[in-house]
Amino acid sequence: MEVAEEQEIYKKCYQLGLQLFDSLNIYYNVSNSLIVLWNKFQIFVYEDLNFENSSKIFTPEFQVDQLILSNNYLICLDSSGNVHTTSLKFKNPAQKRFKSSFLPRSQGVLLLNAQIQDSIISIKHENDHYYLYLNKINSDFQLENKMQLKYDGRWPLPAPMQNKCLLTSYRLTTTELNYIMKIFNCKETNMSDCHLLVLSFDKLTLYACLFNQKRGVNSANLVKLYTCPSEICNIEVVDNNGLNIYIGLKIGTFIRLFLNNVLRKPDIIHLNTALHKYATIKDTIIYTDGRSMWKTENLFDENISFTRCFVRQVKDFVRFGDQIICTSYTTMLYIFPMDDHNSFLKQETTEEYCSAEKLINNSEYLYKIMEEVEKNNELTKKINNEGNYITTLSMSKRQDVMDNILQHTVKVYESYEDVTKENSDIKLTENLFEYFKPNSFYFLITLTTGSMQHVLNNILSNILNKVKIHITLSTDLKLLKTTSVEMVETFKKLKVLLPFDNKDDNVTEIILNLKLVSSIPGAFDERQKLWATLFRKCVVLKSEHFIKPNIAIKSCLILKEQPEPLSDTIYKLAVDQYGSLFNITDISKYHSNSKQFSVYGRLPNDYENIFKDESLLNRLEYLTKKKATYVLEQIRSEEFLKSKSNICFQVGNTNVTIEIINDDFTNPLLQVTSMNMLIAFNIRNFITNLIYNEAAMGTGYGNIKHVLYNTTENTLREIKLALLNQCNHEEFQPLTDKFQKDVIGALPI
Numbered sequence: 001m002e003v004a005e006e007q008e009i010y011k012k013c014y015q016l017g018l019q020l021f022d023s024l025n026i027y028y029n030v031s032n033s034l035i036v037l038w039n040k041f042q043i044f045v046y047e048d049l050n051f052e053n054s055s056k057i058f059t060p061e062f063q064v065d066q067l068i069l070s071n072n073y074l075i076c077l078d079s080s081g082n083v084h085t086t087s088l089k090f091k092n093p094a095q096k097r098f099k100s101s102f103l104p105r106s107q108g109v110l111l112l113n114a115q116i117q118d119s120i121i122s123i124k125h126e127n128d129h130y131y132l133y134l135n136k137i138n139s140d141f142q143l144e145n146k147m148q149l150k151y152d153g154r155w156p157l158p159a160p161m162q163n164k165c166l167l168t169s170y171r172l173t174t175t176e177l178n179y180i181m182k183i184f185n186c187k188e189t190n191m192s193d194c195h196l197l198v199l200s201f202d203k204l205t206l207y208a209c210l211f212n213q214k215r216g217v218n219s220a221n222l223v224k225l226y227t228c229p230s231e232i233c234n235i236e237v238v239d240n241n242g243l244n245i246y247i248g249l250k251i252g253t254f255i256r257l258f259l260n261n262v263l264r265k266p267d268i269i270h271l272n273t274a275l276h277k278y279a280t281i282k283d284t285i286i287y288t289d290g291r292s293m294w295k296t297e298n299l300f301d302e303n304i305s306f307t308r309c310f311v312r313q314v315k316d317f318v319r320f321g322d323q324i325i326c327t328s329y330t331t332m333l334y335i336f337p338m339d340d341h342n343s344f345l346k347q348e349t350t351e352e353y354c355s356a357e358k359l360i361n362n363s364e365y366l367y368k369i370m371e372e373v374e375k376n377n378e379l380t381k382k383i384n385n386e387g388n389y390i391t392t393l394s395m396s397k398r399q400d401v402m403d404n405i406l407q408h409t410v411k412v413y414e415s416y417e418d419v420t421k422e423n424s425d426i427k428l429t430e431n432l433f434e435y436f437k438p439n440s441f442y443f444l445i446t447l448t449t450g451s452m453q454h455v456l457n458n459i460l461s462n463i464l465n466k467v468k469i470h471i472t473l474s475t476d477l478k479l480l481k482t483t484s485v486e487m488v489e490t491f492k493k494l495k496v497l498l499p500f501d502n503k504d505d506n507v508t509e510i511i512l513n514l515k516l517v518s519s520i521p522g523a524f525d526e527r528q529k530l531w532a533t534l535f536r537k538c539v540v541l542k543s544e545h546f547i548k549p550n551i552a553i554k555s556c557l558i559l560k561e562q563p564e565p566l567s568d569t570i571y572k573l574a575v576d577q578y579g580s581l582f583n584i585t586d587i588s589k590y591h592s593n594s595k596q597f598s599v600y601g602r603l604p605n606d607y608e609n610i611f612k613d614e615s616l617l618n619r620l621e622y623l624t625k626k627k628a629t630y631v632l633e634q635i636r637s638e639e640f641l642k643s644k645s646n647i648c649f650q651v652g653n654t655n656v657t658i659e660i661i662n663d664d665f666t667n668p669l670l671q672v673t674s675m676n677m678l679i680a681f682n683i684r685n686f687i688t689n690l691i692y693n694e695a696a697m698g699t700g701y702g703n704i705k706h707v708l709y710n711t712t713e714n715t716l717r718e719i720k721l722a723l724l725n726q727c728n729h730e731e732f733q734p735l736t737d738k739f740q741k742d743v744i745g746a747l748p749i
Helices: 174-183 363-396 399-405 416-422 432-436 453-462 566-578 607-611 625-635 677-691 707-724 729-742
Strands: 002-005 012-015 025-029 034-038 043-047 056-058 064-070 073-078 083-087 103-106 109-116 119-126 129-136 143-150 166-171 194-200 205-212 219-221 223-227 232-239 243-249 253-258 267-270 277-281 284-288 292-297 305-312 314-320 323-328 332-337 406-413 426-428 440-449 467-474 479-486 493-501 510-521 529-541 597-602 647-651 654-661 669-674
Touching: 025 064, 025 314, 025 323, 034 064, 043 073, 064 109, 073 109, 103 129, 109 166, 119 166, 166 232, 174 194, 174 205, 194 232, 205 219, 223 243, 223 253, 232 277, 277 314, 284 314, 292 314, 305 323, 305 332, 363 510, 363 529, 399 406, 399 529, 406 416, 406 510, 406 529, 416 440, 432 493, 440 467, 440 510, 467 493, 479 493, 597 677, 607 677, 625 647, 647 677, 654 677, 669 677
Parallel strands: 143 219, 426 493
Antiparallel strands: 002 012, 012 332, 025 034, 034 043, 043 056, 064 073, 073 083, 083 103, 109 119, 119 129, 129 143, 166 194, 194 205, 205 223, 232 243, 243 253, 253 267, 277 284, 284 292, 292 305, 314 323, 323 332, 406 440, 440 493, 467 479, 467 510, 510 529, 597 669, 647 654, 654 669
């Protein structure tokens, strides 16, 4: 133990010659002048400020969370909520070190505090209720009283937490008891020796109750006093010109509540630093934030003053008469008087600082400083850019996150006029004349940012000049078209219109690949570029997307184009004039000798009601409004539903005929015929998906007749026989139609 004593008598500094496992807390007992230094793993007991030699040393087998010294007994609460006690009176006074002298006395304790005479109060949580336990401080730690805490409102925390409880007590005088009883609406007159208990279960909300040890009451009603905006450091009940409650918040705010006048507005004082621990003496407060230590006088007056103590790295402290004993985060321990000016640092004045005019007496210094500031700004920009590049690479690997940020839709239009009627603020990918070519499709891609719009905008705003939307159109066999659009601004909803000149291509399905890509310069050579894909989606556009509704008269004419042949003009005029009454097809564009393929689908008996259901329009939102309305008008026509006529859809340059076969003897069938088998399959699946909607279908639609098994076996036998005989296409085609009609058409698909 090294002792450094200053010129003042009481100002001392000790360096503890101990092997410590953690920083020390301090506890002082006034009655027996014992001081305890302790941490989670060690306990040191000293007598009469003799810090050179400890009288007792304990190494408990549990982690100490709270410690109280009273009546020569050490009472410890461990981190698991268990209470352990030991006596400081030993048979062998020469023995100093103890390991297992603590005895377990209680379990499930949240807090030990509020010592009342020779007893101690603790808080427990049992069977979803809070209780106050009063135990005698002796070797048996016997229970004297158990009182349930009742509250009409909801408890602040769903489950109790040991480090969130606070408790303090104050013995009330007769005068104080009279106006405190008004707060609790208590009308009893034979009350004496009462204590006011102030509690908190979450370090935010304060409650209070009255406690009388002699009355033997087994319950107490809590009254809510105050709710703090931040976590409480500690609470005190003091008599300072009336009964007050001092509340210290960890953020450095001090609050005074007036119990003699609950309607009075609380006093709120903001200190100059955070609060780790504090002690009050009337209008003076001694406090520390864990580093420095301060003394504030005239706390609630206009002439408040702040004085800093000489000690540093303060961990804990106690008052010892008119002195302060404090521990630190090192092995140093300090003792100094509170009222001695030598215990505090001198007030800082501006005279100790050198003015800028004296320091920078030459403009070259200023220019040099500005140059360094510019270098720092450039370095900051480079660091921010590197951060943006890392963010881009990270987002490219988390498509699940980007799916939550970006939503997409793709619709196919047949004319540019239809696009402009239904949409505004469209971004074009080609020159304007590309949007007025005949036999073109127009792909409208809509990107919408969701709830995390600010995340995407933050990314795009930082790398905006290097972001592109890349769109590719392809089939299973070849690439049709590819284009890129540069991003020039952030967006909440972006619409990109891509034209596609169909020419003579037979459209069945188109695969649209959508990518949001960004270029990142190389780490060693900025001229090298690395493209990272922020967002990618693959959309398969099936045949129903390319159904052509009745084409309206074009209002645009490109003068540079060659005039159309007279036959084509007459044909278009007829379509425009009678398209809603007749289905006119130019058969000259098709090969009359091409083979027709038919596929079938089973229909439920109430298919008419399903086709007429108004909710079908909502299920066709992925199509354009004009196309969805046209499809529903066709399949809802009475002649089609009654099997009196068929309907015909034009998919690209291919016709698809749809017919309902209903002879009232077998289940109704849907027959789809086309020269392109894939288109026929897609249209069949498109219509059956409308029919067999899980939300609209009931039970029984998935059943099939037993005769289907025999039909399937017979058809399979005929197909095997035909394959063995190596029949030609004309002989095998009827078997294909029979399989589609009798087997596939009987399944609910």
